Amino acid sequence: MSSKSSSIESVLTENRSFPPPEAFAKAARVGSLAEYEGLYARAERDPEGFWAEQAAELAWARPWSQVLEWKLPDARWFVGGALNASVSCVDRHAASWRKNKAAILFEGEPGDTRVITYGQLHREVCRAANALTALGIRAGDFVAIYLPMIPEAAIAMLACARIGAPHTIVFGGFSSEALADRIGDCKAKAVITADGGWRRGAIVPLKDNVDHALAGTTVEHVIVVERCKNQVAWTSRDRWWHDVVDTASPAHEPVAFDSEHPLFSLYTSGTTGKPKGILHTTGGYLTCAAYTTKLVFDLRDDDVFWCTADIGWVTGHSYVVYGPLANGATVMMYEGAPNAPRTRAFTSGRDPGAGLDRFWDVIERWGVTVFYTAPTAIRAFMKWGDQHPAAHDLSSLRLLGSVGEPINPEAWMWYRKEIGGDRCPIVDTWWQTETGSIMISPLPGATPTKPGSATRPLPGISIDIVNKDGVPVGPNQGGFLVITRPWPSMLRTIYGDHERFRTTYFGEIEGCYFAGDGARRDADGYIWIMGRVDDVINVAGHRLSTMEVESALVSHPKVAEAAVVGRPDDLKGQAIVAFVTPRSGFIGDDALAKELREHVAKHIGALARPEEIRFADALPKTRSGKIMRRLLREVASGSTARGDTTTLEDQGVLEKLAQSFAHDD
């Protein structure tokens, strides 16, 4: 894919007939299982007709001539159509009765608040689009965004979309090295960041991290939002957001882009050390983000929708920004940690407490109606104690959601009882960065739920569970989760590596998309996700590749070899355990373990910091020299069952590892 799109169209000014936003209020709600099954069957019979109906709810400047062009693995959706994503998310609401409706309700970690209406959001997005244009950013140029969860994050995304500059958001918890890799890979021309962001009362030095990341990159401009007023260094490429955006014109004529114009890339971990830039395009991605938000969360105009994900993850893209805003919804945005109290300045001098109730406090004060979070967070809430939610009036809630990893039935039950008060349905949503939007989920009020199951695929999504030859497996048999038909929000490529895209997702199982997850389907057709089948681990709902952590470890001068595995963890789902062989002359002691943990955090980010480091003289390998991770996983989880060890080159290695483990415990 060339970075400059040749199909940019200036057609929007000629055709400003947006579908009325009221269309959303009238949109189909699925009220029963039979209705879901009917809709599912209709979509199976005529997928293109079904998706065309969903796409028609966006504001298109020029209609498509063909719904789908599919030549495995390459899809083009709504071929010939043109649209501007920010028009669907902002302009058409600002031009309707929603202009004075809140688009974003914001609470910063200290407790500062802002309410931004659709009318204001429109002016801010236009200003930011004008500011980016004035700096020379053009359609096709990548812009990196490295911001805390503040309204400027959504404004920056929509401004990029408005001028056709694909954004690449890097989670604020990633280190400057991880940021540099991502900026370098997509050759970003500008970075939008902040002086800092609040996290558990401390300032995350975002601008400093950007400064460290920028040496030798293509970045020409850095736009800095003033958030924490911390000291930052300044160079000639830096501009304050308030200098360039606040002074820009609030009027901006949007240009429509080809449906297949890149909207964003987002890096995620694969099975190698190099993260993958997952590329999504405009028409198909936005169609599914809008459709799934409406269907799964049954959004209504009086909802306050709070998806707690950071915009640095795909969940924040689809369910904080693009999906809800395309539906004209009100979203809640909270900057900080779930266990950070407001500061006294924002509690009218009252004791803010320890902050373990912060989320419930936000729900109560803002009247949140739909709450969408990760099982890791739910398990942390359980650990912190029932008294925290019990101290708050959560009766505004009507629907709860879960995403990111399999939710254990205990956490599901707790969520339902303690947070939903046995009143709110729970939607356990399975999807991936690559799928762009929710693929498998119950529909509230329609699908009977089973704790721990994401239940059934959404209408339009064809799922199967197959063996490695692509043959469907029987009920309750484990297999690989595949998607057998293209869908509009599927990734289009791995930026700069189309071959890796083909082999990773379409090269494993003949003829369909391979998700990388194991799953089984029960006798009722309910899908149970069993977790990753590759070397990807899921720590607190965040994807990490074992290879990425290994490469960080072996880049340390005292490390000869390293192998990283996930071990089950009550709180985080999986925890990282690293087996390390030090170079000769170095001793594997506590000091080195500490040094290595910090080294990984510096290379990737705090979320990749190994929970445990085990030193070993040698690692278990096959005769051909391949590290046997399966055995290490067994050792790490304390299991004594070793399975098949016949290919192990040196049986003694395993004994030693197991003993060292038992010893330290």
Ligand code: PRX
């Ligand atoms: O293993 C699955 C798990 O998270 C992976 C996708 O991670 P990522 O691209 O970072 O996106 C996370 C947010 C969409 C999947 O391959 N996963 C996600 N949701 C669920 C899940 N596992 C079980 N149940 C879920 N609801």
